[in-house]
Amino acid sequence: KEAPSWWANAVVYQIYPRSFQDTNGDGMGDLPGITQRLPYLADLGVDVIWLSPVYKSPQDDNGYDISDYQDIDPMFGTLEDMDELLAEAHSLGMKVVMDLVVNHTSDEHNWFEKSKQNDPAYADWYMWADPKPGHEGGTEGAEPNAWGSYFGGSAWEWVPERGQYYFHQFSKKQPDLNWQNEDMRRAVYAMMNWWMDRGVDGFRMDVISLISKRYDDEGRLPGVPNSQLPMREAGPDGYVNPFADCSDGPRLDEFLQEMHHAVFDGRDGYLTVGEAPGISADRAAEVTALAPAAPQSRELDMLFLFDHVDINTYGPGGKWGVVEQPFKDVRPCLKKYESIVEKGGWTSLFFCNHDQPRSVSRWGDDSTDALRIRSAKALALVLHLHKGTPYIYQGEELGMTNADYTRLEQYEDLESINMYHQLVGAGVLTAEQMLAGIQRVGRDNARTPMQWDDTRYAGFEAADAECAPWLEVNANKAFVNAAAQVNDPESVHAFYKKLIALRHTSELVALGDWSVLDESDSSVYAYVRSRGDERLLVLANMSGAPAAVPAEAAALLGGGSESGVGEVVVANDPADDVRAQLSAGTLQAW
Ligand code: TEU
Ligand code: CA
Numbered sequence: 001k002e003a004p005s006w007w008a009n010a011v012v013y014q015i016y017p018r019s020f021q022d023t024n025g026d027g028m029g030d031l032p033g034i035t036q037r038l039p040y041l042a043d044l045g046v047d048v049i050w051l052s053p054v055y056k057s058p059q060d061d062n063g064y065d066i067s068d069y070q071d072i073d074p075m076f077g078t079l080e081d082m083d084e085l086l087a088e089a090h091s092l093g094m095k096v097v098m099d100l101v102v103n104h105t106s107d108e109h110n111w112f113e114k115s116k117q118n119d120p121a122y123a124d125w126y127m128w129a130d131p132k133p134g135h136e137g138g139t140e141g142a143e144p145n146a147w148g149s150y151f152g153g154s155a156w157e158w159v160p161e162r163g164q165y166y167f168h169q170f171s172k173k174q175p176d177l178n179w180q181n182e183d184m185r186r187a188v189y190a191m192m193n194w195w196m197d198r199g200v201d202g203f204r205m206d207v208i209s210l211i212s213k214r215y216d217d218e219g220r221l222p223g224v225p226n227s228q229l230p231m232r233e234a235g236p237d238g239y240v241n242p243f244a245d246c247s248d249g250p251r252l253d254e255f256l257q258e259m260h261h262a263v264f265d266g267r268d269g270y271l272t273v274g275e276a277p278g279i280s281a282d283r284a285a286e287v288t289a290l291a292p293a294a295p296q297s298r299e300l301d302m303l304f305l306f307d308h309v310d311i312n313t314y315g316p317g318g319k320w321g322v323v324e325q326p327f328k329d330v331r332p333c334l335k336k337y338e339s340i341v342e343k344g345g346w347t348s349l350f351f352c353n354h355d356q357p358r359s360v361s362r363w364g365d366d367s368t369d370a371l372r373i374r375s376a377k378a379l380a381l382v383l384h385l386h387k388g389t390p391y392i393y394q395g396e397e398l399g400m401t402n403a404d405y406t407r408l409e410q411y412e413d414l415e416s417i418n419m420y421h422q423l424v425g426a427g428v429l430t431a432e433q434m435l436a437g438i439q440r441v442g443r444d445n446a447r448t449p450m451q452w453d454d455t456r457y458a459g460f461e462a463a464d465a466e467c468a469p470w471l472e473v474n475a476n477k478a479f480v481n482a483a484a485q486v487n488d489p490e491s492v493h494a495f496y497k498k499l500i501a502l503r504h505t506s507e508l509v510a511l512g513d514w515s516v517l518d519e520s521d522s523s524v525y526a527y528v529r530s531r532g533d534e535r536l537l538v539l540a541n542m543s544g545a546p547a548a549v550p551a552e553a554a555a556l557l558g559g560g561s562e563s564g565v566g567e568v569v570v571a572n573d574p575a576d577d578v579r580a581q582l583s584a585g586t587l588q589a590w
Contacts (some may be wrong), residue, residue, distance in 0.1 A: 012392070149171065274300045283337045
């Protein structure tokens with residue numbers, strides 16, 4: 001099997017711009033701040049930077065609600081700042097992909113404003129529906145169906161001007177675009193081409209798996225009057241989750257192929273990665289096929305699937321009432337992602353992003369600094385030596401932890417706050433339980449300011465700045481920060497640097513076959529990569545207690561004899577120590 005493409009050797013780094021680096025003292029990260037920190041990323045070995053949205057936006061969902069796709073929000077800077085960032089990144093050998101949010105726009109986008117006024121050119125660009133007959137006037141209970149928004153409340157919002165509701169899977173300031181409308185699709189592709197021509201290297205596509213909705217033969221959504229499609233079951237809050245009728249819908253492939261044609265055909269060196277909750281491995285292999293049946297059926301380069309971050313055993317309150325999420329349950333999910341690669345597609349590899357808790361707090365141990373460092377490295381090792389393209393979320397390379405907040409007022413995330421009021425209000429969770437849930441899985445855990453050093457605001461902004469960062473800095477910036485790590489060969493940062501360098505230089509790491517070992521071991525995560533006569537064994541004790549080297553791994557090591565070990569490539573302990581542990585058949589914690 002040969003090189004699928006350049007991205008087999010590449011590592012992507014996600015930047016959440018408002019939390020990365022502030023340069024003008026307003027408490028918000030900005031584009032000049034990113035440009036200023038590019039040498040840090042180049043030194044780490046980053047190949048591609050993914051920027052969370054920096055477009056013009058009312059910031060209801062931190063930029064995932066875009067009011068002008070072809071401008072930069074003043075909070076982040078200007079188009080000229082963006083051009084400078086692109087030029088600097090390119091001169092340092094790094095590509096830049098932007099976030100493409102086209103399942104929905106902001107309700108302040110002029111497309112939506114015109115649609116709302118029934119302007120014939122835009123009337124059909126969003127998902128408008130009539131109130132239930134007999135309930136004209138948008139009264140309570142008149143919603144077209146019982147769908148609820150993922151961010152709480154009804155998924156329908158009444159607009160008196162049109163005498164209709166519009167559909168929004170996310171907040172009511174994020175109306176879903178109507179992908180059935182070809183003019184709308186052409187406008188999206190034109191916008192994408194405009195950015196590609198400006199020098200952007202591709203897109204991370206927000207909830208791209210949700211753009212094609214299920215309609216009946218007459219074009220009616222499930223549950224609306226006379227629809228042939230049945231309504232699914234309501235949750236305890238009385239709402240029906242629209243996900244199953246939006247995810248991987250009937251026209252998804254058609255739209256993605258059309259997009260590829262309109263934007264990427266004939267271009268080179270770009271990257272497309274689709275955020276694709278709800279897509280199966282078989283479908284992911286089709287969507288990402290490197291050699292699709294016909295050239296015109298090319299869709300996306302790789303996807304983000306969410307099985308491994310959704311392994312939770314849920315109590316009441318869904319993800320806010322999570323009972324447990326053991327790391328051993330991640331293994332079958334990653335195996336599933338490898339099956340996509342096996343079938344001729346490709347996969348991304350990630351543990352963290354701006355919507356997830358920090359991996360070291362979730363699956364590692366952040367209770368002492370020594371354990372934090374060891375467990376962050378163990379997690380990095382397991383992820384980065386898989387076959388696929390690894391993604392690092394800002395601060396993950398430092399072993400940054402969840403936020404240390406103790407009060408609801410310290411959080412900003414609309415999802416956490418809306419769901420707090422909804423679930424506590426309905427008596428599903430107590431205030432204490434919900435706060436504990438937010439502390440464990442809330443999205444602000446990943447959004448605290450980047451910890452550059454141990455100064456007042458962690459170097460996120462100038463020490464003499466007037467304005468505090470938009471979200472409080474974690475007090476552990478005192479010892480968890482970049483300045484303390486970049487020159488320390490034992491740091492989490494140094495470990496990431498080693499793993500990235502390995503992917504750049506080793507064909508075995510980039511292209512070798514992957515197979516799991518000792519699948520039922522509850523502590524040790526083991527797999528082997530092989531290419532030609534080279535083999536790399538990856539062995540990680542993902543627990544806080546010593547664990548036996550499991551049988552299949554031990555057999556591969558020649559029963560633990562020193563001669564079977566070969567070269568120790570990268571490890572959490574010195575090479576001699578690793579050999580001793582393997583001979584004794586016991587791995588130290590993490
Ligand atoms: O997230 C989509 C998504 O599925 C998330 O809702 C995720 O499952 C959830 O946040 C976990 O709590 C994307 C963006 O990454 C997210 O930041 C946006 O809020 C959302 O789309 C709407 O654009
Ligand atoms: Ca700023």
